[in-house]
Amino acid sequence: MKKVEIHPDAVERVKKFTINDTQLGFGKYMSPIMIQAIYANGEWQRFDLLPYAPLQLDPCSKVLHYGQEIFEGMKVFRHPDDSIHMFRPEMNARRFNQSARRMAMPEIPEDQFLEACEVICAYSKHLVPKRLGESLYLRPFMIATEVGMGIKPSNQFLFIIVASPSGSYFAGESVKVYIEREDIRCAPGGVGFAKTGGNYAASLNSYAKTIKLGCDQTMWLDSVEHKYIEEMSGMNFFAVIDGKIVTPALTDTILDGVTRRSIIDIATGEKLTVEQRRLSIDEVLKGVQDGSCTEAFMCGTAAVIAPVASFLDKDGQVYTLRDAQGKISMQLREKLIAIQAGRMDAPAGWVYPIRELSF
Numbered sequence: 001m002k003k004v005e006i007h008p009d010a011v012e013r014v015k016k017f018t019i020n021d022t023q024l025g026f027g028k029y030m031s032p033i034m035i036q037a038i039y040a041n042g043e044w045q046r047f048d049l050l051p052y053a054p055l056q057l058d059p060c061s062k063v064l065h066y067g068q069e070i071f072e073g074m075k076v077f078r079h080p081d082d083s084i085h086m087f088r089p090e091m092n093a094r095r096f097n098q099s100a101r102r103m104a105m106p107e108i109p110e111d112q113f114l115e116a117c118e119v120i121c122a123y124s125k126h127l128v129p130k131r132l133g134e135s136l137y138l139r140p141f142m143i144a145t146e147v148g149m150g151i152k153p154s155n156q157f158l159f160i161i162v163a164s165p166s167g168s169y170f171a172g173e174s175v176k177v178y179i180e181r182e183d184i185r186c187a188p189g190g191v192g193f194a195k196t197g198g199n200y201a202a203s204l205n206s207y208a209k210t211i212k213l214g215c216d217q218t219m220w221l222d223s224v225e226h227k228y229i230e231e232m233s234g235m236n237f238f239a240v241i242d243g244k245i246v247t248p249a250l251t252d253t254i255l256d257g258v259t260r261r262s263i264i265d266i267a268t269g270e271k272l273t274v275e276q277r278r279l280s281i282d283e284v285l286k287g288v289q290d291g292s293c294t295e296a297f298m299c300g301t302a303a304v305i306a307p308v309a310s311f312l313d314k315d316g317q318v319y320t321l322r323d324a325q326g327k328i329s330m331q332l333r334e335k336l337i338a339i340q341a342g343r344m345d346a347p348a349g350w351v352y353p354i355r356e357l358s359f
């Protein structure tokens with residue numbers, strides 16, 4: 001594993017940096033430092049902790065034309081004893097490498113990925129917010145930097161981690177969902193399971209439509225039959241039907257969410273029944289109408305759990321959940337937040353303590 005070189009000007013910058021705002025928002029503030037690693041000649045050359053700064057990229061860098069890019073999103077929480085902990089970062093490290101393989105990009109050894117995350121967290125410790133639901137959001141990403149217009153995998157890459165002290169994304173408000181029945185985002189055999197920018201770019205037109213129609217989130221259906229629920233643009237989906245928690249089974253068109261897995265584990269531990277299977281939009285809408293679907297929610301690192309208030313269909317029909325702040329979704333949300341914040345014992349390996357530094 002390569003040691004992360006610490007640049008003194010980065011340390012000076014972060015030491016002096018404070019935020020005096022109780023409304024942190026999401027991604028509004030950045031820690032003034034970043035990790036940067038360079039890949040060339042078939043290997044990772046070096047890892048540095050640098051001052052946060054704009055990148056200088058050649059206009060013909062492949063990422064700017066062909067979208068060879070991947071990223072991750074994960075959170076660091078302050079526990080009541082003031083120590084700070086990443087939440088299940090090994091899962092992000094593994095998923096980052098899955099994305100890298102699909103996008104013809106180099107993997108980063110998991111221990112190297114975790115070490116780089118730990119260094120930026122350790123130096124940003126005083127920027128990890130204190131209040132329940134707040135966190136330091138980490139955004140590791142990799143871009144193709146080889147210069148040239150040829151459509152082929154890059155042989156040079158930059159890996160960067162930036163960190164943002166953040167509030168909660170939705171703060172538990174319930175969300176109006178627009179069912180996207182026309183556009184598709186990910187096809188079988190494609191890159192849906194990879195966390196790559198193109199998947200999000202493909203969702204933006206529908207996002208604009210979603211907002212125009214007064215909704216908050218777009219729901220994606222499968223691209224073959226336009227019938228089965230896949231996920232939201234940035235979150236996985238769950239419904240509570242006949243008292244059972246149902247979520248679409250993972251396929252290569254769905255992102256394997258860390259929050260989704262954690263919710264399944266917590267719910268199973270609470271002796272709730274969880275089904276991972278094909279879930280059609282008709283089953284959910286019929287369930288909302290006849291009362292068998294009592295709750296629906298979406299989940300992801302940023303929002304944790306956001307309950308669904310209603311679904312809007314293409315024909316304008318609105319299906320309103322009887323109980324938007326559902327009992328089961330709120331119970332799971334509270335438990336997950338308590339585990340993340342160190343207010344409840346975590347299952348083995350879920351919290352990753354960040355070492356103390358004196359600098």
Ligand SMILES: Cc1ncc(COP(=O)(O)O)c(C=O)c1O
Pocket residue numbers: 073231232233234235236255256257258259260299300301302
């Ligand atoms: C498309 C998509 N699905 C699901 C998720 C939820 O994944 P996680 O719980 O790992 O944040 C995300 C967020 O990263 C996402 O972008």
